[in-house]
Amino acid sequence: MTLVARPRLLLVEDDRATTEYLRQGLEESGIDVVSVANGNDGSQYALSQPWDVIILDRMLPGLDGLTVLMRLRAHAITTPVLFLTTMDGVPSRVAGLRHGADDYMIKPFALRELVARVQVLLRRSSSFQHATVMNVADVELNLLTLAVTRNGEKILLQPQELKLLEYFMRNAGTVLSRKMLLKDVWHMDFPVRTNLVETHVCRLREKLGQDGQSLIRTVRGSGYVMGA
Structure with a gap:
């Protein structure tokens, strides 16, 4: 059997059931998942390690997801970020995308669609393509x-x-x-x-x-x- 490198995804989500649901679906699709449950840890993990994709909730304990994203972009971290949130208003979507999000999905969501969107972001991730x-x-x-x-x-x-x-x-x-x-x-x-x-x-x-x-x-x- 030939083994290949698995992409690494950081999941910043405070709902345990959602976290486990996402972890199972993503790992079955060949993606390793590390999860944290608040914005402070999310910011620390995102800044201290290389990731191929990051999934962020907007409403988090500690730092909110938008602040976490703004910190990453301020540190010139270009890792693709997908917002996964219940905040479905147009102003919320526009704010997320304008501050550097690469994609925006609303809860509840279809797991197959989320995995497909993550795979699209992975194809854009230069760190996964070149850091071998x-x-x-x-x-x-x-x-x-x-x-x-x-x-x-x-x-x-x-x-x-x-x-x-x-x-x-x-x-x-x-x-x-x-x-x-x-x-x-x-x-x-x-x-x-x-x-x-x-x-x-x-x-x-x-x-x-x-x-x-x-x-x-x-x-x-x-x-x-x-x-x-």
């Missing part, structure tokens, strides 16, 4: 073939280990908490007692080689960080 290889130190991850090498030597990883490595590499230099890893890699956004993170980090370090622990370092009391 990631490097941190001497580790390389090819996002098209999902091949991992270190110093030119191939490393075989399981699918979840690949997702974990990609997340570390996309956030190289940033301390990632256990809670962030559970939410963004395993999609667990609720308190849970498990050594899932610790076990996978340990296995990933072992496969990266003898100095894997220095490549992915433990930050006491905070989490893990890859690279400088």
